[in-house]
Amino acid sequence: MIRGVYLNTMNDDLSECRKIYHQVFGKTNKDDMNAEQWRENDNIEDMAIYLLLYNENEVxxxxxxxxxxxxxxxxxDGLSVLPEYRKKGYGDFIMHMMFDKAYQSGxxxxxxxxxxxxxxxxxxxxFEIKxxxxxxxxxxxxxxxxCCH
Known part of the structure; x- marks a missing residue:
């Protein structure tokens, strides 16, 4: 079964998220910082919630x-699915996790x-572009x- 988890910077290990970011982005859109530096240097990090998605095999x-x-x-930001797992519904799952968490948080x-x-x-x-x-x-x-809420 596919499962998603919510992680925070204070209590949780974010290494799996960083690995995915590095594999997908290599460098982030934050100048020349890699994904780990982006996370560590971002001043809004204390208010961040990470979403991590596992496939049926817990990968x-x-x-x-x-x-x-x-x-x-x-x-x-940082919405990413590893290339070999794209077009299998994982991105949609993450999107709905974001919608639910944001909405439930007010x-x-x-x-x-x-x-x-x-x-x-x-x-x-x-989404609209404005x-x-x-x-x-x-x-x-x-x-x-x-249907889902």
Whole structure:
């Protein structure tokens, strides 16, 4: 069975997330820092929640990061699925983990500043691009996707 876990920087081992980021991104979009340096140097890290996805064989295959922002928003970044596991529904699973966690935490919007990375993929979930940000109205999303909540 596929399973996802939520991790935090204070209590949990994030090494599997870092391995996935390194394999997928090599370098992050944060200048020339690698994924580990990005995590360690990011000043919003204390407010981050990591999502780690395991496949049916308990192999870590995907990850993402949620960051509580203010004004009812959660930012996300680092959405990644290892190349050999893509197009098998793992990305969709991580997306729904993000939606659920953000919504249950009281967020009204889920946003990302990474508009260049697969915008068509995110549009299928209802994200809109506004002011160089991808934005999803979580209330509208859950009003139209009642099957799982």
């Amino acid at each position: 870590p295959v995907g990850a993402a990061r949620l960051i509580f922002d203010f004004d009812g928003m959660f930012k996300f 967020a009204h919007y889920l946003v990302s500043d990474d508009v260049a990375h697969m915008p068509e993929y995110f549009k299928k979930y209802g 002011n160089q940000r991808m934005i999803l109205d979580l209330k509208a999303y859950f009003n139209t996707h009642k």
